[in-house]
Amino acid sequence: MHELSIVMNIVEIANDEVLKHHAQKVEMIDLEIGELSGIDFDAFDFAWSAVVHATILQHAERKMHRVEGKSICGTCGHHFRLFQLYEPCPLCGEVFNDIISGQELKVKQMILS
Amino acid sequence: MCATCGCGTGTVHFERPDVSQLHLANQRQPVHEHFPKQKTIVEVERDILEKNNRLAERLKGFFEARNMFVLNLVSAPGSGKTTLLEKTLQALNGTVACAVIEGDQQTTNDADRIKKTNTPVVQINTGKGCHLDAEMIYNSLKILEPVNNSILFIENVGNLVCPAMFDLGENKRVIVISVTEGDDKPAKYPDMFQSADLCIINKTDLLPYVNFDMESCKVYARKVNPAIKFIELSATTGTGLTDWLTWLRSPANYHTTIQDNNTYLANRSSGNTVNMVTDNMHAIL
Structure with a gap:
């Protein structure tokens, strides 16, 4: 359940931005979370509902960008979609891959009022 | 002109010379309200783990300045981290200064075991937490006060999922698995x-009694991480422990080199240029 600390970190970032912009309320928060970032999306939803209660994010609309895992094969240079960290290149079967997306864990945008 | 809707508020003035300006000011309160309230779109673009990562970077600086070698030991519960640590500390037996940070949900059992090896130790009880984070290490270091040129072992909470995401500022991350756990652990x-x-x-002393395929375990692990290295050992019987001690003493593992304090001070005062690698090996062996 590290998702719990992840959500707590998001609340902290939201508080910080609200103070910085002298806002009162968070209308929307847009997150970018990679499919290979180590986040379980169901656990994340559960943690979200448990944590945001009585925080600045309680009434905020939550948007989530799920970023697909993508990789470049270190041997043949083939670009491919990666579903698991240990998947080999579908063309040459090598495991030396360079993950180019899917490990994001970011607060992208917020609408404050 | 109003910046929000373009209406003329603020450009038209009404004044009555016979009424005080204060009263007039009160009458000139906002004539209209704009839609809900002004909304601000903020491009935040902040990493959710930035707080932990920033603190981990600070810890790295602290460790480097103190010439420390820091290991983050992770595993599932019961794979033998604490026993391995006990044997390691006994084997090093004062040849190099060591310190330990123990992480568990509850109890000081592990710290009590480490304390018996006469090594400075701090126990972190995370309560409901499932992993250690950089802030816990930061707070522990203030109590632990590790000395220069030492090895710090951080024994993480037994959990193969959550601690992966949290950088503690360590030099090396060491994962411990046991042959009783199944050889497909790296894939899981x-x-x-x-x-x-x-x-x-x-x-490894239990290999004859369990269905564990060493090679297939390594194949699984290399699929995930082609650069990972392996050491097979039995902390209980001591088989293979020398490989681990050799790895610990290997200069390639140090960002700088660990020397004992006397050698360090002697070299510094004499102003000699020393062969750091040999010197380091000598100091620890």
């Missing part, structure tokens, strides 16, 4: 194996 918990530098396969 790829995040942890991906971030580890060394994999210790413990309890």
Whole structure:
């Protein structure tokens, strides 16, 4: 359940931005979370509902960008979609891959009022 | 002109010379309200783990300045981290200064065991937490006060999922698995194996009694992390422990080199240029 600390970190970032912009309320928060970032999306939803209660994010609309895992094969240079960290290149079967997306864990945008 | 809707508020003035300006000011309160309230769109673009990562970077600086070698030991519960640590500390037996940070949900059992080896130790009880984070290490270091040129072992909470995401500022991440756990562990918990530098396969003395395929375990782990290294050992019987001690003493593992304090001071005062690698090996061996 590290998702719990992840959500707590998001609340902290939201508080910080609200103070910085002298806002009162968070209308929307847009997150970018990679499919290979180590986040379980169901656990994340559960943690979200448990944590945001009585925080600045309680009434905020939550948007989530799920970023697909993508990789470049270190041997043949083939670009491919990666579903698991240990998947080999579908063309040459090598495991030396360079993950180019899917490990994001970011607060992208917020609408404050 | 009003910046929000373009209406003329603020450009038209009404004044009555016979009424005080204060009263007039009160009458000139906002004539209209704009839609809900002004909304601000903020491009935040902040990493959710930035607080932990920033603190971990500070810890790295602290460790480097103190010439420390820091290991983050991760594993599932019961794979033998604490026993391995006990044997390691006994084997090093004062040849190099060591310190330990123990992480568990509850109890000081592990710290009590480490204390018996006369090594400075701090126990972190995370309560409901499932992993250690950089802030816990930061707070522990203030109590632990590790000395220069030492090795710090951080024994993480037994968990192969959550600790993977949290950088503690360590130099190397060591994952411990035991042969009783099943050889497909690396495939089941790829995040942890991906971030580890060394994999210790413990309890090899039990190999005759369990269905554990050493080679297939390594193949699984290398699929996730082609650069990972392996050491097979049994902390209980001591088989293979020398490989681990050799790895610990290997200069390649140090960002700088660990020397004992006397050698360090002697070299510094004499102003000699020394062969750091040989010197380091000598100091620790």
